[in-house]
Amino acid sequence: MTVLTTYLVEDSPVIQQSLIATLQELTPVAVVGMAADEQAALQWLADPAHEAELVIVDIFLRSGSGVGVLRGAQQNKPPRHMVVLSNYATPDVRATCMALGAQQVFDKSTEIDALILYCQTLAASGMQPAPAA
Structure with missing residues (x-):
């Protein structure tokens, strides 16, 4: 399983x-x-010397x-897997974030298990490149 630089x-x-x-206890994540x-x-993200395959962003x-x-x-290259973790994961916020890549x-309060599963699945997949936005 690949370790996700995060x-x-x-x-x-x-x-x-x-x-x-x-994340470090339950998933193969290295922050x-x-x-x-x-x-x-x-x-940080604009610096090509900084490597992170996964970026977890609060709103x-x-x-x-x-x-x-x-x-x-x-605009960053290479594209990274971007996910949002927020207490404000309303349908409008979700749609806006998805439209931005x-x-x-x-949702921080109800979907931590889903984030953990996402990280585990991403690592198990061998880190397929993030889709270009």
Whole structure:
């Protein structure tokens, strides 16, 4: 099973730590970096030396938004698997995120198990390249 290099865009230190612990315990994920705001995330993602196959993005950040991260990341090469993990996974938010290239949108309060399954499935697939947006 492939280890997924993963970048986390989340502004809550408590959620960062608990999510990393959960993912690393239950999935083949190695978190290679984190950002708490849109600008820092986009700077990291734009650097071709930074490798992350999976990017997990929250919608509401310290400054900027996860929607801005998705929009900005569309230009990055190679494309990455982008997923959203938010407390605000409403139908409208889901549609917006999917239109901006997110492969999946997960609700933090009810769909952590689905995120874990997604990571396990992605790793087991041998990390097929992310579809071009």
